[in-house]
Amino acid sequence: MKITGASTPSITIAPQAGGPVAAPAAAPVAASEALESSVLQPAQSALKALPDFDAARVAELRDALQKGELPFDAGRLAGLIQRFHGSQG
Template sequence: MKITGTGAPTMTPAIGAVAAPSDAAPAAAPVADSSPALQSEVLQPAARALAALPDFDAARVAELRDALAKGELPFDAGRLAGLIQRFHGSR
């Protein structure tokens, strides 16, 4: 899951807050960030490694989907709705 901002940031992003690359971008591409913290030669390899990680674990998603379909994993729609409501608050 990718999260993108719509406005100018009001705070300096955390070191781990590097956006994942699109599918078209090569994994070894340098991180295009003008933040001085990410321009460090020490942090560049870590930033590239983080950017190369997949957005989600497709194998784990397939495993959970199969378990749900077989009835091996309980699903509580009311609990899910409550968690979504708690996450989003009263917006």
């Protein structure tokens, strides 16, 4: 048996007097957005409260680099940057 689009019945919804007809799929989408918003709200607030970077950690790493306690290979870093960005000039 072959199923084609021609055998699919068409349904027409006529607007009722007094206003437009709302799409049935609109309610579940709005409900899931509200749920997602209420679930994610605490996490979003916590992220907004954090600084963009940890200044104390950056200072610690900078000191370690200056003292030679943290290995640094400029050639390797350059290669990784070039590989990440490709041959874009």
